[in-house]
Amino acid sequence: MKKLILALAAVAVWPAAHAVDLTRTWVNPGFYSAHFERDKNLNNVNTGFGIEVPLSNTYSFTAGVFENSNRATSHYVGLYVMPFDIGPFKAGAVVGGFNGYPNANQGGWFPALIPVVALEGRQLGLNVSLVPTVQNQLHGAISFQLKYRFKP
Helix, strand or coil, X not given: CHHHHHHHHHHHHHHHHHHCCHHHCEEEEEEEEEECCHHHXXXXXXXXXXXXXXXXXXXXXXXXXXECCCCCXXXXXXXXXXXXXXXXXXXEEEEEEECCCCCCHHHCCEEEEEEEEEEECCCEEEEEEEECCECCCECCEEEEEEEEECCC
């Protein structure tokens, strides 16, 4: 299933990736998650590696790997849809899939829709996401993701 999702994402993004300026690509070292359930000894420092490739001013492809709140390895693939912008701020959501959470689909892939606000400068940016609590499957948090863009 994981290989199928990654293959579909690659096929969907391939034509658009040739039309975008890859110098606009963001890289990130994972997330910091301020969990709502502070008494559960969750992992707040979700280190990893991710990319965000702008396809237009509204859409960006994203994919990555990180150590999740349960201290297990998770992967993600998705599409940022950010239709609202004022100056350096953007707002919208990321729609995609995650895996690696033991109580969600037995660690397999599951869909997600997560609200996001972004602040983007020339080379530094910050995504702030509201991760919802989903019963005993996913621990809710406000997630902070620093991102960096290499410029020639």
